[in-house]
């Protein structure tokens with residue numbers, strides 16, 4: 001695919017309603033004159049814009065071809081894409097690859113916040129980060145399960161997953177696997193007459209509101225009755241754990257929520273062909289406004305958790321600590 005064809009993909013993804021005909025981002029009218037450098041000027045309000053104006057890919061420096069290639073290379077990776085690998089494949093700087101991949105994740109994560117799950121929904125939690133390196137000598141080692149020995153860096157991901165083919169998954173970084181968090185998530189993302197499945201963790205004790213709740217006791221059996229398991233949610237965690245270990249090496253921290261959403265998206269789209277997956281990522285990126293969190297090339301000076309506080313529905317529950 002050449003630059004011109006890649007540009008056509010961008011136009012179709014940005015303006016699907018008009019079949020790729022430019023629509024003014026200010027006044028939404030469709031008449032626009034061509035300007036040099038693949039820009040347009042609105043006939044009505046005279047605003048000048050391009051195919052990426054006002055989107056997360058605005059002020060791009062990479063060609064359309066390279067951006068599209070980044071998307072394709074990312075969706076072709078089963079468990080996620082490492083910035084270091086994309087850097088080598090595209091011949092760009094590491095920071096460029098890092099920011100680009102996070103912009104795709106951010107756009108996908110925002111879209112998935114609108115998910116409403118139905119049917120039979122499994123809910124479960126996992127912990128990420130806060131690894132305690134065992135001391136060299138056995139007598140110096142401590143029990144990592146005790147609160148006083150933990151690093152304080154451990155974070156949780158909770159996932160809700162519809163059973164059956166085509167079932168959708170919502171995964172979010174949360175303060176802890178806790179009852180108020182579980183209630184908040186199910187209240188916002190599960191339709192009232194769906195059935196819930198959870199394990200015996202205390203977080204799910206008071207979960208049944210409008211939903212019918214079935215529990216599975218893992219200390220007795222992984223699957224007590226065929227209907228009671230949370231194996232689909234566990235399967236998502238398995239993929240997230242492998243993405244952490246095998247691709248990213250460390251995913252806890254301010255971007256955890258985006259990684260969780262990215263893995264859930266990959267899980268849900270695993271049977272969709274790459275072309276459609278690439279189109280979906282491009283459409284998500286071009287429907288997403290300019291990122292406040294992925295501005296510039298490096299975010300080290302930003303406060304921790306700004307990304308989460310800005311858009312996590314559970315933001316109020318998280319203690320935002322500037323780092």
Ligand SMILES: [Zn+2]
Nearest residue numbers: 024027042045
């Ligand atoms: Zn206009």
